[in-house]
Amino acid sequence: MSIYVGNVSYDATEEQITQLFSEYGTVSRVSxxxxxxxxxxxxxxxxxxxxxxEESAAIxxxxxxxxxxxxxxxxxxxxRS
Incomplete structure (x- = not known):
């Protein structure tokens, strides 16, 4: 399962996103x-x-x-279709 995150700031970095989501578990990938x-x-x-x-908790x-x-x-x- 993957999490979709919309309406993200154009200035957000992979590091910032990882830090935000790591409060709810181990982040294996950010795209x-x-x-x-x-x-x-x-x-x-x-x-x-x-x-x-962990994904459910973050969502x-x-x-x-x-x-x-x-x-x-x-x-x-x-x-993807």
């Missing part, structure tokens, strides 16, 4: 998609954690909080 033309963050990220329990705790001036949208990532 920050970037725009092909500008190289700038697209405003959302994907986070993988060690267990489903419950972080969905809707304000972080770096933006209200985060945190939920389970949908599989």
């Amino acid at each position: 920050i998609p970037t725009d092909r033309e500008t190289g700038r963050s697209r405003g959302f990220v994907f986070v993988d954690m060690e267990s489903v329990t 419950d705790a972080l969905n809707g909080i304000e972080w770096l001036g933006r209200s985060l949208k945190v939920n389970q990532a949908r599989p």
Whole structure:
């Protein structure tokens, strides 16, 4: 399972995201998609954690909080179609 985090500040770094989510368990991967033309963050990220329990705890705790001036949208990532 992967976590989708939307409405993320364009200035957020992988380190900051890892630090935020590590309060709820071990972060195994952070992916920050970037725009092909500008190289700038697209405003959302994907986070993988060690267990489903940790991911659920992070989703419950972080969905809707304000972080770096933006209200985060945190939920389970949908599989690619």
